[in-house]
Amino acid sequence: MRAYLDAIAAGYPTVSPALVYLIGMLAFGALVVFVFILPVAGITSWVERRVWARIQSRIGPNRVGPGGFLQWLADGLKNLLKEDVIPAAVDVPLFRIAPYVVVAGFVAAFVALPFAGSLIIADLNIGILYISAITSLVVIGILMAGWSSNNKWSMLGGIRSATQIICYEIPVGLSIFPVVLLSGTLSMQGIISAQGWAPTSWHMFHSPFLFVSFLLFFVGALAEGNRTPFDLPEADSELVAGFATEYSGMRSLLFFLAEWGNLYVIGVLVSTLFMGGWQVPHFTDNGVVLAVAQFATMFVKAYFWVFVAMWVRATLPRVRVDQFMTLCWKYMVPIGLVNVVGTATMMVVLPQGSIVLRWIMVAMTAAILVQFARRVFFHLRRANYGRLGRISEGAA
Amino acid sequence: MSLELEFADGRDVFATEDMVLNMGPQHPSTHGVLRFIIRADGEVMRSAKADVGYLHRSIEKIAEKVGWHGFMPYTDRVDYVAAMTTNQAWAMAAEVLGGVTVPRRGEYCRVIAAELGRICSHLLAAGAMGMDIGAITPFTHAVRERELINDLLEELCGARLTFNYMRIGGVAWDLPPGFGAKVLRFLDHFEPYVDELDDLLSGNKIYIERLANVAVVSRERAIAYNLVGPNLRASGVKYDIRKHLPYSVYPEFDFEVPIGEGRHGSVGDCWDRYIVRLHEMRQSARILRQAIDGLPEGPVIAKVPRNYKPAAGEVHVHVETPRGDQSWYVVADGTEYPYRVHIRTGSFAAMAMIEELSRGLMIADLVALIASFDIVAPEVDR
Numbered sequence: 001m002r003a004y005l006d007a008i009a010a011g012y013p014t015v016s017p018a019l020v021y022l023i024g025m026l027a028f029g030a031l032v033v034f035v036f037i038l039p040v041a042g043i044t045s046w047v048e049r050r051v052w053a054r055i056q057s058r059i060g061p062n063r064v065g066p067g068g069f070l071q072w073l074a075d076g077l078k079n080l081l082k083e084d085v086i087p088a089a090v091d092v093p094l095f096r097i098a099p100y101v102v103v104a105g106f107v108a109a110f111v112a113l114p115f116a117g118s119l120i121i122a123d124l125n126i127g128i129l130y131i132s133a134i135t136s137l138v139v140i141g142i143l144m145a146g147w148s149s150n151n152k153w154s155m156l157g158g159i160r161s162a163t164q165i166i167c168y169e170i171p172v173g174l175s176i177f178p179v180v181l182l183s184g185t186l187s188m189q190g191i192i193s194a195q196g197w198a199p200t201s202w203h204m205f206h207s208p209f210l211f212v213s214f215l216l217f218f219v220g221a222l223a224e225g226n227r228t229p230f231d232l233p234e235a236d237s238e239l240v241a242g243f244a245t246e247y248s249g250m251r252s253l254l255f256f257l258a259e260w261g262n263l264y265v266i267g268v269l270v271s272t273l274f275m276g277g278w279q280v281p282h283f284t285d286n287g288v289v290l291a292v293a294q295f296a297t298m299f300v301k302a303y304f305w306v307f308v309a310m311w312v313r314a315t316l317p318r319v320r321v322d323q324f325m326t327l328c329w330k331y332m333v334p335i336g337l338v339n340v341v342g343t344a345t346m347m348v349v350l351p352q353g354s355i356v357l358r359w360i361m362v363a364m365t366a367a368i369l370v371q372f373a374r375r376v377f378f379h380l381r382r383a384n385y386g387r388l389g390r391i392s393e394g395a396a
Numbered sequence: 397m398s399l400e401l402e403f404a405d406g407r408d409v410f411a412t413e414d415m416v417l418n419m420g421p422q423h424p425s426t427h428g429v430l431r432f433i434i435r436a437d438g439e440v441m442r443s444a445k446a447d448v449g450y451l452h453r454s455i456e457k458i459a460e461k462v463g464w465h466g467f468m469p470y471t472d473r474v475d476y477v478a479a480m481t482t483n484q485a486w487a488m489a490a491e492v493l494g495g496v497t498v499p500r501r502g503e504y505c506r507v508i509a510a511e512l513g514r515i516c517s518h519l520l521a522a523g524a525m526g527m528d529i530g531a532i533t534p535f536t537h538a539v540r541e542r543e544l545i546n547d548l549l550e551e552l553c554g555a556r557l558t559f560n561y562m563r564i565g566g567v568a569w570d571l572p573p574g575f576g577a578k579v580l581r582f583l584d585h586f587e588p589y590v591d592e593l594d595d596l597l598s599g600n601k602i603y604i605e606r607l608a609n610v611a612v613v614s615r616e617r618a619i620a621y622n623l624v625g626p627n628l629r630a631s632g633v634k635y636d637i638r639k640h641l642p643y644s645v646y647p648e649f650d651f652e653v654p655i656g657e658g659r660h661g662s663v664g665d666c667w668d669r670y671i672v673r674l675h676e677m678r679q680s681a682r683i684l685r686q687a688i689d690g691l692p693e694g695p696v697i698a699k700v701p702r703n704y705k706p707a708a709g710e711v712h713v714h715v716e717t718p719r720g721d722q723s724w725y726v727v728a729d730g731t732e733y734p735y736r737v738h739i740r741t742g743s744f745a746a747m748a749m750i751e752e753l754s755r756g757l758m759i760a761d762l763v764a765l766i767a768s769f770d771i772v773a774p775e776v777d778r
Binding site: 052055056057058152153156228229231238239240314315316317318319320321322323379 | 415417423424439526529530531532533536537540592595600602603605606758759760761763
């Protein structure tokens with residue numbers, strides 16, 4: 001990135017390099033936001049609705065475009081055109097700015113998210129630290145929205161969200177430590193480079209500690225992203241719509257944009273930290289083809305976790321506030337601490353890791369997945385819907 | 397330096413105030429138009445006071461003006477989630493007053509319709525339970541099955557929600573041709589589905605954690621507050637009007653009365669109230685099979701004069717609706733209009749109990765509590 005801008009600045013000696021950098025970065029930022037982030041977040045909303053519909057034996061949005069694919073655009077346009085209602089008694093400046101803070105928090109995370117080996121906006125040497133810090137910015141926006149709405153349900157939602165993100169930051173942080181210990185770097189690209197393309201070289205299968213870390217991280221990330229079973233801030237059956245109760249039109253949509261966008265961030269983080277990120281076998285020397293393959297790998301891995309999050313959301317009920325705190329402080333934090341110590345011990349005992357252990361871990365995971373798939377297919381066979389149809393129409 | 401622990405006006409600096417929250421009348425989990433005035437300390441409730449009356453349509457008063465036959469469609473609206481049983485209650489009250497005997501086939505038709513309606517209502521209750529806890533999928537699956545029953549009932553009486561199927565002296569229409577076979581076919585599909593719903597919800601760890609030991613109603617308190625139906629049975633009281641004050645042809649059927657056993661907590665918690673409904677669906681399916689098998693031939697409605705004038709008197713009939721013992725007290729004065737109608741419903745008693753149960757619960761538990769009582773707003777207010 002910097003090299004390109006230097007070249008451009010050299011071509012226009014009369015313009016100050018700082019200005020070129022500024023314009024260049026803004027343009028690139030806008031490009032990433034509008035070409036990648038917004039469509040991904042929007043399409044995720046469509047995918048989520050279709051996945052839900054499939055699980056809930058409904059059809060889901062299927063009118064706009066092929067298979068309803070353009071539903072997200074239609075929704076966006078509709079919400080843009082809606083009146084921007086600001087209720088009478090709200091704290092107007094805070095109320096207005098809150099959705100932007102939320103969106104800024106999630107968009108800023110993309111600065112350090114790797115897309116491929118050569119595609120990253122800024123490979124910060126504190127990458128993962130930066131991301132876990134900047135995504136917490138979201139909570140400030142949510143708290144602002146909850147407080148400024150002048151609605152008790154909103155406030156409860158906002159406070160729940162703040163509690164949630166502050167608490168779950170700790171187990172998430174603790175589950176990142178083992179990865180950082182292993183890779184010896186905080187940089188996102190560094191963490192990916194420390195792994196290989198094969199599952200046996202992923203951090204996830206390094207040792208049982210890392211595998212548990214991975215589970216902790218995914219659960220904690222769901223909690224930080226306000227996803228079911230931790231969607232307490234917007235618990236629709238309890239708090240109406242939580243912090244978003246008083247919002248309508250585009251402002252309301254921005255919250256959900258951040259939520260769906262955050263799903264992708266979670267997916268990228270899980271695959272970066274534990275699943276080898278964009279690593280592909282070095283099958284060609286063509287840089288562009290390799291970059292495309294890496295990008296596709298990363299996207300598929302990230303989207304797999306997005307899909308799992310959707311699946312979880314359609315399956316699980318919501319936990320209660322006290323149970324949620326119990327889970328965090330009594331289970332996840334101690335387990336996280338054990339993981340850090342255990343990984344450190346492992347690294348002293350077996351500095352190079354153990355390929356046998358890695359294979360055992362992979363085999364066990366595969367066995368669990370196979371068993372899970374067998375159960376799913378067992379239930380699919382047993383579920384007898386579809387053979388019946390509308391009873392009153394069929395012949396008796 | 398001394399610590400200033402009081403404001404200038406003498407209030408304690410650390411004193412906190414309870415927050416008063418209005419849950420409803422428009423709130424997604426109040427199942428209609430209910431209102432609760434919640435005093436909460438953060439998430440923990442001090443009390444949740446039920447405020448009823450938002451859905452009052454003076455149905456009882458209307459009865460005094462529309463006459464015996466004409467009131468039947470209004471009874472659908474008393475409890476629109478299970479309209480068949482309210483139909484039946486009104487028909488029974490009028491029949492007792494007028495000394496009308498319902499033909500046996502008519503009674504069987506009533507039982508078939510009422511049990512289908514019960515399954516319908518319990519499906520909605522179990523689904524909504526999941527939805528209020530945050531699991532949306534069971535609701536859509538339950539509504540999918542309910543749709544099949546709606547199709548059947550539509551075929552039976554032309555309506556899908558407010559059936560207006562029963563008449564004084566019997567039912568409006570005989571079963572359409574092939575109806576019995578269709579019901580059996582539905583049951584073959586439905587009974588495995590109940591197990592599926594059981595798998596989907598009952599064993600879920602989060603679901604159990606949310607419901608077990610929440611809002612426990614002891615046997616004594618349940619009787620003291622006059623809870624009825626599944627809510628009462630969940631507290632371990634084996635009392636079902638169909639068994640203990642038999643009406644219609646229910647004594648001819650073999651079925652059990654499931655009661656709460658406290659599998660995951662104490663007897664009478666939210667989870668028990670949920671599982672009792674699930675078991676009742678299975679029992680309803682049993683009754684339906686027997687009713688279809690033993691369906692007698694004959695007329696479905698007795699000869700009842702168009703200008704129905706029962707003799708002066710009063711009657712108190714009990715019907716086991718999905719929400720428990722619905723008792724109708726009807727006074728006739730020998731004219732073509734009832735003199736007075738009073739309906740006593742299960743949801744109303746449950747509403748009364750919420751204030752006592754809500755103390756110390758969290759706001760999220762209140763939602764589970766309302767759902768577990770299966771409160772239907774129109775039945776509370778009539």
